[in-house]
Amino acid sequence: MYRQLRWVAAAGVALALAGCSASESGGESAAMPMSADGRQAAPNQGAPNQDSAGKAGQEKAPVPAGQPGIADRKLVRTASMELTAPNVADVISQVRVLTQGAAGYTGQESTQETRATINVVVPSERLDGVLDQLGKLGKQIRREITATDVTEQLVDVDSRLATQRASVERIRALLARATSVSEITSVESELTSREAELESLLKRRESLAGSVAMSTISLQVKAETVAAAEESRSGFFGGLTGGWDAFLTFGGGLLTVLGAMAPFLLVFGVPAAALVWWLRKRRRVQEPAMAGASDLPSAPPLD
Structure with missing residues (x-):
């Protein structure tokens, strides 16, 4: 009897020890992830490095929708x-x-x-x-x-072109279903207007695309003698030379004006000067006569 109780007690102790070991191994397995081959991975291998993940995110940051990249x-x-x-x-x-x-x-x-x-x-x-x-x-x-x-202009034009093309197609579908003359006339007028706007957008798109595809160079070429002369005109002596040239230009213009006025002076100026001289001479002759007449004694008054 005692022998049977001893074996029962030994079996209970063995079962208790087996349960404790199983619980400890289960906790460790839950704390440490398992790899694909059934082995436990290292503690730092289960989660990716946050610094490397941040750098990778910065290097591969996507371009926002609707905004073209640099290229x-x-x-x-x-x-x-x-x-x-x-x-x-x-x-x-x-x-x-x-x-x-x-x-x-x-x-x-x-x-x-x-x-x-x-x-x-x-x-x-x-x-x-x-x-x-x-x-x-x-x-x-x-x-x-x-x-x-x-870039933004081209994106805007492309968007408006897509919208306008869809609008034109809808108007054409309405025109195909129109039955009366008034409906046909009204729809055709609207279709003409929208097709004209579509054509304008296409021309603008072609102009922008052409400006992007081709570049213009404005080239100016001067002779070395002209460039040297322009360079020598800088500074004090350059200013003096420029002032003298301006004075000569002004003098030449003044002489030109006087030469243009000379015929008018000869035709109208000489007779006018002669007339003025004659009038002044006549006035000098009349002034002494008037003075002598004023010096004569006046007649006595009658009683």
Whole structure:
């Protein structure tokens, strides 16, 4: 009897120890995540590094909807350049050759012996290269590049185009279902108006796209002698020279005016001067006679 109770007590103690060990292993397993192969992962491997996650989020931050990225910006680029060269005509000829080689064309041009201006239109992606080539044709005095962002304008025009096209299609569907003459007339008038607005938007879209695709260069070329003369006119002696030139110009203009007035002075001035001299001489003769008449004694009064 005692032997059976001893075995029962031993079995209860064994079961109690087994339950405690199972609960401890279960708590540790719940605290530490399991990997795919059934092994427990390290404590720091279960959660990603917050610093690395933050950096990755900053590097791969998405662009807000409706706002194109930097690579998608639409820019209208223009440039201006000023050169000096010994022969202006030769430079202009080389400019035409360079422009044709860059798949561009020349616009407004004004060429003189000592100076010239010309507008060059080239593809926007070749603007920098063309400017470098033009700068080698002479001594580069000035070079400027400006860029205007028209991305928002293009996005707005594209949105309005989509809306207008849908509107035109709806009006055409109404026209197809119209039965009476009055309905047809009214719908056709509205369709004409909306198609005209759609055409205007298309023209504006083409203009903006053309300005983005092609860039304009305003080139000014001066002869070296002209540039040297303009440079020498700076400072005190330059001001003195400019003042003397202005004085000569004023004197020449005054002489020109006097020369233009000379015929009128001869025709009208000489007779007028003679008439004035005669009137003054007559007045001198009359004044003594009037004075003598006033000196004579007056007659006595009658009684």
